[in-house]
Amino acid sequence: MRRWLALLVAATTSLVLIALLVPMALLIRAVAENGAMSRATTAAESVAVAVGTDELAVAVEQVSRPVTVFLPGGGLIGAQAARSDAVRLAATGRSVTAEAPGGREVLVSAQSPEGTAVIRVFVADAELMRGVREAWLALLLLGLGLVVLGIALADRLALAVTRPVDGLARVSHRLAGGDLSARAEPGGPPEVRSVALALNHLAARIDELLVAERESVADLSHRLRTPLTGLRLDAESLRDPEEAARVQARVDALERAVSSVITEARHRSAGRESCDAAAVVRERVRFWSVLAEDQGREVTVTLPDGPLPVAVGAEELAASVDALLGNVFAHTPEGVSMAVRLRPHPTGALLSVEDAGPGFEPALLERGNSGGGSTGLGLDIARRSAESSGGGLTVSRSADGGARVDVLLSRP
Incomplete structure (x- = not known):
C-alpha cells in the first residue's frame, strides 16, 4: 500500500509540475528574448537620432554591440554586414526584425536629407538565451525536489495507515493461534481505530464465551458423574452375577465415553499452551528407562542441549510420549532396542521414536486398533497432540526394520 500511494503521488505531482513548469519555462525564454530585442531596438534608435548629422560615427562607436548603418548612397558605417532583403525592405521606411545566421537583426529606418538610412543591430543567439538555461535548470531541480517531497509525505501518510493495519493483522x-490475551493498540485514522476497538471487543467476547464454556464443561462433568454413580450402585445390587457384570461393563463403557467427551471439550475450550519439549521428553524417557533396564532394552536418547519450546502443553506432550513409548513396550519383545530423538525443525521440533521390532501393518493405523509394530491408540493420542499444535505425525519403517514414528510439533 505504501508503494502504491508513493507511485500515485509521484504521478500526480509530476503531471501538475509539467502543467506548470513547461509554460513557465517557455515564458522565461520569451522574456529573455524580448529583453534582448528591446535592448537592441533601443540601441538602434539611439543611433537613428544621429542620422544626418556629423555625430553619426561617434554614436555608432558608443554602442556596445555590433551596429551597422546602411547609408542611402550605398555606403555603410560600423560593423561590416551584407545588405540583405530585410535591409532593403527596411530602406522603404519600415522597421524590421529578421532572422540572421547565428542570431537576429533589428533594422530601424531613419530619414536623412540624402534619403532613408537603415540602422542594423545584430543580436546573437547567446544573448537571446542568456540566463534561460540556468532558469530551466533551477525549475527542473525545483520540480524534482517537489516530487521527492511529495513522495516522502505520501510515504509518511501511508505508514500512518499501514502500521496500525499491520498491527491488527x-x-x-x-487470536487465531489461541492467544486470547492479544489486543490491538488503537491508532491511525478514525476508521482503523474503530476496527481495532471492534477487534478488541471481539477478542474479549471470545474470552468470555470460552470461560462460559469451561464452566459449562465443569458443570456437565458434575451433572453426569452423579447418575453414573447411581447406575454403578444399581448394577452392583443386582442378584444375577452375569447380569450385574454385563450392566457393570456397560456402565464402565458409558463412563469412559463421558470422560472422553468431557476431556475433549475441556481441551477445546482451554487456551493454547506451550512447554519445553526437551525437558518433557527427558523426564518421560527417564521414567521409562527403569522398565527398559528391567527388560534388557537398549535405549538411545538424543536431545538438544538447550530448551526447545513447542505449542503443546506439558501434560499433553507427556501423554503423547508415554503413549509412543508404551506402544514399544507393549508390541515388541523384551530386549528389543529403541531410540528417542528430539531435534529442532524449521517449524518447531521433530520427535522420533523408533524400535528394532517386527514392524507394523498400515491397516493397523486406525484409531483404536492395535497390533505388532508399535501401533494402536497411542498413535492417535500423539497424532491429535501434534495436529493441535499445527504439526502432524508420520509412521514409517526404521533402519533396523522396526517401526518409526515422527511427530512434528510447531513452535508457539
Missing part, C-alpha cells in the same frame, strides 16, 4: 493471527 498480527493481533488477529495471535
